[in-house]
Amino acid sequence: MMNYFPDEVIEHIFDYVASHRDRNVLSLVCKSWYRIERWTRQRVFIGNCYSITPERLIRRFPGLKSLTLKGKPHFADFSLVPYDWGGFVYPWIEALAKSRVGLEELRLKRMVVSDESLELLSRSFTHFKSLVLVSCEGFTTDGLAAIAANCRFLRELDLQENEVEDHKGQWLSCFPDSCTSLVSLNFACLKGEVSLGALERLVARSPNLKSLKLNRSVPLDALQRIMMRAPQLADLGIGSFDHDPESEAYIKLKNTILKCRSLTSLSGFLEVPPHCSLAAIYPICPNLTSLNLSYAAGIQGSELIKLVRHCVKLQRLWIMDCIGDEGLGVVAMTCKYLQELRVFPSAPYGNPAAVTEKGLVAISMGCPKLHSLLYFCHQMTNAALITVAKNCPNFIRFRLCILDALKPDADTMQPLDEGFGAIVQSCRQLRRLSLSGRLTDQVFLYIGMYAEQLEMLSIAFAGESDKGMLYVLNGCKKLRKLEIRDCPFGNMALLTDVGKYETMRSLWMSSCEVTVGACKSLAKKMPMLNVEIFNENEQEDCSLEDGQRVEKMYLYRTLAGKRKDAPEYVWTL
């Protein structure tokens, strides 16, 4: 029946289909739908920038307006991927610039972004509106200056946790007076100073500004002036909260805060005075749906607890473990609508007053809507995980990091297989799982059996034999990303079902038992995969012998063939 509809009608219907996956499915129905879909597709998501060439992407989707690209493997976040591995955005921007694509939005994660790329970007697309960079590196404030100066209709500049070199230029001053379109500005990750005058003037002429996240160099008095000029702000990241409680600036700020009734999201507090009191914030807490104090190093647990008591509407909470189990109990009592919780360690190897399984159990009892968890803790028990699984069957993301990577159940000294098994059995919608603690092959049996929707799995220091990995590869039909470090999985696990890897985005294995020979064999059988081995040995004439164990292997499916920008230590087999 659809064959009789003119294309315009089908296009119109397709407009309502937004998700990437749904559109991918549409394009597979028939040639005509493929054609219509590709001409109307505006937003494209590329999970691995090496899976396709920019030219090919542009050919297929000439109407592209928004592009999301991810570069380095996830474990790059934890320094496991050597420097210069890749993920350069410049070729993409260059190719887009040469084409007739009217790019408006670019979102990058874990990519290397040079100042040249930013400059080219800023000059090539007249209607460019939105730049979001997450965990990227390679650029300086000079690149930001180019974006500010040249993107006349910029709406969003969102820098999250990037390594940016500060060149002490006045990049903020580069926004021309005619730029009044800003909706979102986040420069919290920058280390250097910004021109406060330019910042205040920019805020004053941006009536649509809804989200503003300042870096630590913006002092309290400037914050107060900015908030006065932008009472419509919904999302605020406070830079420095350092103040003298008696000062006029602080009193002014308290009064200004009372006027900010639109604020629903708060973050930052990157600099705080010793024994900081957050009482000035209490009045807006009842409106907050999102609170991120994970970088607020100076705030004591007791103060966090006092603050949280006011946050009755909270849906997302990112906090440090100094809140303690007791504090999490307060969260459980107060934040009945909580959906996402992240508890970060305030010290990497343990703050003895930090959180344990008790805090997590309390949360599970008080917050039944919880679906996303990232929890760094000292210890865990099977009983706790079983309780959590029962109380919160709605988990989509469950990431548990026991700081002592091999620690068993703190009460019974058993492996944590049963606990995680309960999680996957109860949470049928689970899409992402990170394991830690002492684990045998049994946990992988459970995962393979029950985790039907699982798409991403992170494993470290777990398992006993190849069977573990095989349970996962065989059982998890929707698996897309598998990353493994320091596990006894070897060639048999790697090679038993090579076809599986074409159904996945990528596989990372480091410090496991796979050998060069097995990787070579895999690469030979699967030409649509790039199998990369990192040889970081200083002796460059060290040749790859088949029997050698591979330190780091990263493989991914690709239509682009072997990449040309790999550094010397990366050997694509």
Added chain:
Amino acid sequence: MSRALEHDYIGLAENPSMDGSSDKLCSSSSEDGKTLKETELRLGLPGSESPERKSGAGVCLFGKELHNKLNVLKAGTKRGFSDAIDTSPTHGSQGQGPSLFSPRGANVAKTLVALDTQTEVGVAPQSAKPVQENNNQVAATNGHANAPAAKAQVVGWPPIRSFRKNTMASNLTKNNDEAEGKPGFGCLYVKVSMDGAPYLRKVDLKTYKNYVELSSALEKMFSCFTIGQCNSPGLPGKDGLSESSLRDLLHGSEYVLTYEDKDGDWMLVGDVPWEMFTDSCRRLRIMKGSEAIGLAPRAMEKSKSQN
């Protein structure tokens, strides 16, 4: 110079034992550390001395039996394929015996950087760029180390984004008086450039306790770039990169170590107390002596007198 080698966390150590046994530099046990039993992991019993039970002592990955026997790593070397071959007796033997983790023992040992008070300490840097976590209080003696507040460290563990880790680390150095008694993130990475070198390195200032350690680590790190000069006539130690010739090179006429401080000024390394230096140092640069004239009149005079 074994002590200095053991401190070389960042790599490029000229380590003759790279292909050989890993016992030479840092095994704390007199036995052959490669047997399966040695690397066997056992749980510490509740109430045992396992350091995870000690308050504030940080985290230990293995049972206490492992401490004295762990065949730790060749200090200062990279994990190369030769490492893998060396310990192959423990590979492939999966799930043997009662030990929970035997095949992994050797492997995890390699990634283990610093252990409890009774262990020998060594490092296996895993990546070309020195982006690893290091215990900033490493002790490096031969088997009777008493690392104060030692922590078990594994590269890339716990899985915290580097940005977050670095931010928290610099927070702690800023609020030093607040941070007393708190175990810190303990890393403070700064870039190190050397005039004429094709790429930069990064070092974690927290892994050194004084200028001597820093300078010795930098010497090793950049030694490969000074090969040419080393072999030029007129310099001692013509067998390539001997320690002494390097030291002469760096302390002598050719190079001066400078740093950029918080205010953006380039200063000579060594003038202020070590803690003050780590607080204010943002990056390091190994400058050619000729360029350092305005910066380091002392160094120039010294080099003239040596020539």
